[in-house]
Amino acid sequence: MRAKRLVTSLTLFNLVILFLVLGIMAWAGNSLAEPAAVQPGTDGIGAWGAMAAAVAVGLGSLGAAIAVAVIGSAAMGAMSEKPELGGRALIFLGLAEGIAIYGLIIAIMILGKF
Numbered sequence: 001m002r003a004k005r006l007v008t009s010l011t012l013f014n015l016v017i018l019f020l021v022l023g024i025m026a027w028a029g030n031s032l033a034e035p036a037a038v039q040p041g042t043d044g045i046g047a048w049g050a051m052a053a054a055v056a057v058g059l060g061s062l063g064a065a066i067a068v069a070v071i072g073s074a075a076m077g078a079m080s081e082k083p084e085l086g087g088r089a090l091i092f093l094g095l096a097e098g099i100a101i102y103g104l105i106i107a108i109m110i111l112g113k114f
Helices: 002-031 047-081 083-113
Strands: none
Touching: 002 047, 047 083
16 A cells, blocks of 8 residues: 555656656747757757756656565565565566666667757
């Protein structure tokens, strides 16, 4: 029950952050439509690109942490009854950790574009 309440509150938090970012982007208006010229000696990563990469890594890591917490506690409970389920539990934990890696890959793709 506590895990369900945690997931619900974090989901609402993520939705608030999403709408906040969308509101900032709508408020910025045409400044996103035409990127500013890159000055000599700079790397060309705009503020929006850096923010998008940070959001991708942050939310991906947050999602992976929630998944590992829920799966890890369930795996420990299952292994206490049947110790032979340890290998299967590790597979599911690895799949949950993949969420964080996907966020990192998206951030690298975003930073490579700008």
